[in-house]
Amino acid sequence: MNGVDEELIKKIPGLPIVMTTAEWAINAGRSNSIWTLTFGLRCCAMEMMATGAPKYDWARFGLEVPSASPRRADMMIVAGTVTKKMEPVIIRLYEQMAEPKYVIAMGACAISGGPFIYDSYSVIKGADKIIPVDIYIPGCPPRPEALLDGIIKLQKKIMKQKFRTVKEHK
Amino acid sequence: MIFTEILDKLKAKHEVLESKEDLGVLNAWVSAKKIKEVIGFLKNDMQFGQLSFVTAVDLMAANNIEMVYRLFSYETKSDVVIKVKLDRAKPEIETITSIFSTADWHERETSEMFGVKFLNHPDPNRLLLPDGIDMPLRKDFKCADMTPLPKV
Ligand code: SF4
Numbered sequence: 001m002n003g004v005d006e007e008l009i010k011k012i013p014g015l016p017i018v019m020t021t022a023e024w025a026i027n028a029g030r031s032n033s034i035w036t037l038t039f040g041l042r043c044c045a046m047e048m049m050a051t052g053a054p055k056y057d058w059a060r061f062g063l064e065v066p067s068a069s070p071r072r073a074d075m076m077i078v079a080g081t082v083t084k085k086m087e088p089v090i091i092r093l094y095e096q097m098a099e100p101k102y103v104i105a106m107g108a109c110a111i112s113g114g115p116f117i118y119d120s121y122s123v124i125k126g127a128d129k130i131i132p133v134d135i136y137i138p139g140c141p142p143r144p145e146a147l148l149d150g151i152i153k154l155q156k157k158i159m160k161q162k163f164r165t166v167k168e169h170k
Numbered sequence: 171m172i173f174t175e176i177l178d179k180l181k182a183k184h185e186v187l188e189s190k191e192d193l194g195v196l197n198a199w200v201s202a203k204k205i206k207e208v209i210g211f212l213k214n215d216m217q218f219g220q221l222s223f224v225t226a227v228d229l230m231a232a233n234n235i236e237m238v239y240r241l242f243s244y245e246t247k248s249d250v251v252i253k254v255k256l257d258r259a260k261p262e263i264e265t266i267t268s269i270f271s272t273a274d275w276h277e278r279e280t281s282e283m284f285g286v287k288f289l290n291h292p293d294p295n296r297l298l299l300p301d302g303i304d305m306p307l308r309k310d311f312k313c314a315d316m317t318p319l320p321k322v
Contacts, residue, residue, distance in 0.1 A: 084300055084302075084303070085298075085299070085300040117317060118317050118318065118319040118320075119316065119317070119318060119319050120316065120317075121303055121306040121311065121313055121316060122299070122303065122306070125315070125317075
């Protein structure tokens with residue numbers, strides 16, 4: 001035990017051996033160390049930045065690092081309007097992310113096209129038309145509290161995963 | 171400069187097909203062949219040093235595409251709008267990038283949005299739109315996944 005007083009450890013019931021399921025331990029590890037892909041598409045990205053900034057501070061929930069590379073990211077927040085020109089980029093970033101990967105659709109645009117659903121020649125009506133989405137957060141834009149709520153919901157979803165059947169997107 | 175003054179000076183040198191005042195700004199229609207001379211004249215002889223924008227309007231009923239050039243003068247603090255009517259079936263006009271190089275991107279955007287062909291343009295490629303969307307700002311534009319606004 002690295003530097004921890006052995007007498008102290010003996011006082012904690014059960015230690016130094018803790019029994020748990022591998023499933024719980026892995027899921028807890030995953031859900032409390034989600035790295036997000038730094039990826040904003042439009043005005044919703046402002047609220048996403050506010051959520052990451054000290055006032056709301058998503059690091060409290062384990063989203064410590066906004067990863068600048070999709071290969072190190074676990075979660076993609078689609079924060080904004082998905083346009084036809086952006087579609088191949090989003091698919092490519094998503095496919096570069098390592099499994100298991102999660103997607104949050106933030107805001108009306110990413111859910112359904114939002115304000116641009118009618119008479120638009122360039123907007124894709126929802127991120128779920130092109131990539132699988134786990135959590136939808138309504139609002140235009142959603143407040144940082146709503147994004148944090150969505151993140152907590154995603155953590156709960158990760159905790160319910162079965163070890164053998166963690167979804168893999170092909 | 172008030173708009174009558176600009177109009178008189180312009181008329182003295184170039185043919186003006188039509189003109190009207192709109193919110194205190196002179197709108198003058200000129201012919202497509204003369205566009206380079208008119209813009210050059212406004213820049214060099216009448217101190218209109220800034221090209222605010224270049225765009226177009228689709229006048230479907232009249233079967234026209236109308237080019238719009240808006241210029242501003244820092245010296246006299248006045249605006250002028252030059253318009254050119256083009257044939258909707260085959261809209262073609264000479265580029266003005268040799269006079270105002272800022273017109274480059276404006277013309278590329280107008281070209282992809284309205285299908286106007288700019289002759290002698292230095293870089294006649296798409297600016298913003300991905301391949302597969304053509305002339306979306308024309309009134310009769312259709313595309314398969316476009317949901318029309320419901321009438322209420
Ligand atoms: S949902 Fe609203 S705030 Fe978010 S990207 Fe769309 S228009 Fe902007």
